[in-house]
Amino acid sequence: MSVVLQTTVVSLRSGLPWDVYVGRASSAPDAGCAGADGCFGNPVVPGGKRCFVCRMTHPDPGDTLPCFQQYFLHRVKTDPAYRVAVQALRGKRIACWCAPLEPCHARTIAAWVDGQPLPAASADLTGEAAAARIASRFGEQQD
Numbered sequence: 613m614s615v616v617l618q619t620t621v622v623s624l625r626s627g628l629p630w631d632v633y634v635g636r637a638s639s640a641p642d643a644g645c646a647g648a649d650g651c652f653g654n655p656v657v658p659g660g661k662r663c664f665v666c667r668m669t670h671p672d673p674g675d676t677l678p679c680f681q682q683y684f685l686h687r688v689k690t691d692p693a694y695r696v697a698v699q700a701l702r703g704k705r706i707a708c709w710c711a712p713l714e715p716c717h718a719r720t721i722a723a724w725v726d727g728q729p730l731p732a733a734s735a736d737l738t739g740e741a742a743a744a745r746i747a748s749r750f751g752e753q754q755d
Contacts, residue, residue, distance in 0.1 A: 617702065617703025618703065618722075618726055619701055619702055619703060619704060619705075619706060619721075619722040619725045619726050620704075620705045620706070620722070621705075621706055621707075621708070621716060621718040621719050621722050622705045622706065622707045622708075623707070623708065623709070623710060623711055623712045623716075624641055624707050624708065624709050625709065625711055625712075626712060628705075629705060630705045630706065630707035631646065631704040631705045631706065631707075632645075632646040632647045632652070632701060632704050632705075632706050632707070633645050633646060633647035633648060633652075633706075633707050633708075634647055634652035634653065634701075634706045634707065634708050634717075634718045634721060635647075635650070635652075635653050635654075635707070635708045635709055635718075636650045636653035636654065636655075637649055637650025637653060638650070639653075639709055641707075647706075651694075651697065652697075652698070652701075652706070652718075652721060653717075654676060654680045654717040655680075655683065656670065656676040656679045656680045656683065657670075657676070658670045658671060658672055658673045658675060658676055659671070663676070663679050665679035665682050665683055666678075666679050673710070673714070673715065674714065674715035676717070677715050677717060677720065680717045680720060681720050684717070684720055684721065684724070685724075688724065698721060698724070698725060699725060699728060701721065701722075701725050702725045702726065702728070702730075706718050706721060706722060
């Protein structure tokens with residue numbers, strides 16, 4: 613039996629537990645939380661500012677997603693450190709301020725992460741290895 617943890621998108625508005633914040637730095641819920649530096653945030657801002665990807669303005673947050681997808685795919689392809697940081701999100705609960713049913717860049721991140729092949733060493737976690745990984749995720753001690 614293989615265990616593959618799925619990356620989950622959580623709205624901070626929901627009050628549900630989360631592991632890593634993936635929004636903009638200026639909106640971080642806690643300055644000390646994982647992701648508080650905004651490294652996973654959507655740099656394509658809605659409103660009057662011109663988009664650095666398409667040179668247009670995006671009136672609504674959902675309108676930024678095609679440009680975020682272009683930016684994100686380019687960055688994970690060309691920035692090895694960013695790619696490693698994003699891959700480390702696999703199996704985590706990633707959180708943003710978007711409401712649960714609104715379009716959100718975090719879903720782009722989660723889909724990409726979960727679509728990547730697992731490293732050979734963790735591709736088939738079974739038995740004790742799977743139990744240890746699951747326990748460590750939830751902070752439990754293994755004997």
